[in-house]
Amino acid sequence: MTPTPLLGSRTLDRRTARTLPPGPRWPTLVQTVLFASHRKTFFPRMRARYGDVFTIRLVPSSRVVVVLSRPEHMHEVFRTAPSVMHAGEGNTVLRPIMGDHSLLLIDDEDHARMRRQLMPAFLGNALRGYADMIGELARADVAKWPVGVPFRLHDRMRDLTLEVILQVVFGVTDSDRLAELRPLVDKVVSVSPVIMLGGFYPRLLRFPPWRTYLDVQRRVDEILYAEIAARRKNLAGRNDVLSRLLAAGTWSDTELRDQLVTLLLAGHETTATGLAWAFHELARRPEELRAAQRAADEGDDARLEAITKEALRLHPVVYQVGRRVTETVEIAGYRLPRGTTIMPAMGLLHADNAHYPEPTEFRPDRFLSDNPPSPSTWLPFGGGARRCIGAGFSLLEATEILRAALTHYTLRPTTPTPEKPKPRNVTLVPSQGCTVTATPR
Incomplete structure (x- = not known):
C-alpha cells in the first residue's frame, strides 16, 4: 500500500492554507517543541485564542495538524471509515520499535484482521482469567513497599506493570529468563x-544511540521468539495472553x-502512570482515601474503577491521538484535504467544564452517579475502530493493584503542593514520581 503523502x-498551496482552521504562525520547530514538552498548557492556550478547532505545524515536513476539542467533532473522526x-x-515514528505488523501501524x-485475532484474548472470560494472576503479582510487590519513608510510587508502578507484562502477557515465569528479560525490557520501554526520531530519519539507525537501542531490542526479540516457539509446542494449562493468542488465531512468529x-510499549507506561496519578490524588x-480503602476491603470494584477513570480524566496520560486522512473530508465544518493530520485532543475534552463541572477537582463519584459522564466525553483509550484493544485489561489491572495497596497501607504526600505533569515520551507523568509515604493500616 502506498503511504498517503x-x-x-x-x-500545501496558499489557497488551501487559507481554508484551514486558524492557528499560530510561529516556526514549525517552535510549535513542535511546545507540543512535545508543554502540550498540557500549549493546547489550552491555542484553544482559548483560536477556538475549538485550530491548526498547528509539526515536524517532519512542517505537516499540517488540525486539533479537535469537542466530542461531536471527535465522534465525526471516530465514525469515519x-x-x-x-x-x-500517523504512528510511523514507532515502526523501528514496534515492527511492520504492529496493530498501531497497520x-x-x-488492521481489521489483526484486531479480530487479538480480541478474544481481551474480552470476557479471558479478562477474568487474568485477575488472579495480576492480584498475586500486586500483593507480592506491595508487601515490599518501604514503610514510613518517602518513595517514588511511579517507579514502583512501572516495575509492577512491567512484571504483569512479562508474566501475564508474555507468559514468562522462569526465574532465570525473567532475570535476563527485566533489564533488557526496561531499556526497550x-x-x-530522540530514539523515536529514527522512525522519521532511518539513516540515524546506523549510529549510536539508535544502534545501541536496536541491539538491545534484538536481544529481547531473540528471547520472545524462543518463547513463541516453546509455546507453540505446548499450550496445555496456559492462561497468559500469548498462549490465548496462539490458541485463537493464525499468526506468523513476526x-x-x-x-x-x-502491548509492552502501549500497556506498560500508560497503566503505571494512570495508577501513579490515582495514588497521588488519593x-x-x-476522605477519598478512606472511601477507596473501604472499597478495597469490601470488594467494591465499581469504586476502584471509578478512581482509575477519574485519574485518567484529570491527568490524561496520552493527551491526543492522530489520524492521517487518505482523501478530502469534511470535519468540524472544515474541508480538510488528503494528507491532513487530524488530532483529537482528549486532554482538552476532559478539562472542559461543559462536560465535567469543576474539571480541576478529583471526584470519582462522577462515574458512580445516576448521570455519569457520557462515553463520548471520556476517551482516554481513544475511540472508534482504533480504540485501545487493551482498555479492559488496563482497568482490570488498575483495580487489582489499587485493591492490593489500599488494603495494606495509608498513603500521605510528602509535599504540600500537588505534583505537576511533565512529558515522558508520549505520556504525561507526575514530575516528582508521585512521592508518598506509606504506613500500615
Whole structure:
C-alpha cells in the first residue's frame, strides 16, 4: 500500500492554507517543541485564542495538524471509515520499535484482521482469567513497599506493570529468563523521543544511540521468539495472553512478536502512570482515601474503577491521538484535504467544564452517579475502530493493584503542593514520581 503523502510545506498551496482552521504562525520547530514538552498548557492556550478547532505545524515536513476539542467533532473522526482515517500512518515514528505488523501501524483490512485475532484474548472470560494472576503479582510487590519513608510510587508502578507484562502477557515465569528479560525490557520501554526520531530519519539507525537501542531490542526479540516457539509446542494449562493468542488465531512468529512489543510499549507506561496519578490524588485527599480503602476491603470494584477513570480524566496520560486522512473530508465544518493530520485532543475534552463541572477537582463519584459522564466525553483509550484493544485489561489491572495497596497501607504526600505533569515520551507523568509515604493500616 502506498503511504498517503503528508500535507505539509511541500504539498500545501496558499489557497488551501487559507481554508484551514486558524492557528499560530510561529516556526514549525517552535510549535513542535511546545507540543512535545508543554502540550498540557500549549493546547489550552491555542484553544482559548483560536477556538475549538485550530491548526498547528509539526515536524517532519512542517505537516499540517488540525486539533479537535469537542466530542461531536471527535465522534465525526471516530465514525469515519477507517480506510479514510489512517491511524497507522500517523504512528510511523514507532515502526523501528514496534515492527511492520504492529496493530498501531497497520490500516484497512490488515488492521481489521489483526484486531479480530487479538480480541478474544481481551474480552470476557479471558479478562477474568487474568485477575488472579495480576492480584498475586500486586500483593507480592506491595508487601515490599518501604514503610514510613518517602518513595517514588511511579517507579514502583512501572516495575509492577512491567512484571504483569512479562508474566501475564508474555507468559514468562522462569526465574532465570525473567532475570535476563527485566533489564533488557526496561531499556526497550524507556525509549526516548530522540530514539523515536529514527522512525522519521532511518539513516540515524546506523549510529549510536539508535544502534545501541536496536541491539538491545534484538536481544529481547531473540528471547520472545524462543518463547513463541516453546509455546507453540505446548499450550496445555496456559492462561497468559500469548498462549490465548496462539490458541485463537493464525499468526506468523513476526506478527506475534510485533503484537507483544506493541502491548509492552502501549500497556506498560500508560497503566503505571494512570495508577501513579490515582495514588497521588488519593494521598492528598483523606476522605477519598478512606472511601477507596473501604472499597478495597469490601470488594467494591465499581469504586476502584471509578478512581482509575477519574485519574485518567484529570491527568490524561496520552493527551491526543492522530489520524492521517487518505482523501478530502469534511470535519468540524472544515474541508480538510488528503494528507491532513487530524488530532483529537482528549486532554482538552476532559478539562472542559461543559462536560465535567469543576474539571480541576478529583471526584470519582462522577462515574458512580445516576448521570455519569457520557462515553463520548471520556476517551482516554481513544475511540472508534482504533480504540485501545487493551482498555479492559488496563482497568482490570488498575483495580487489582489499587485493591492490593489500599488494603495494606495509608498513603500521605510528602509535599504540600500537588505534583505537576511533565512529558515522558508520549505520556504525561507526575514530575516528582508521585512521592508518598506509606504506613500500615
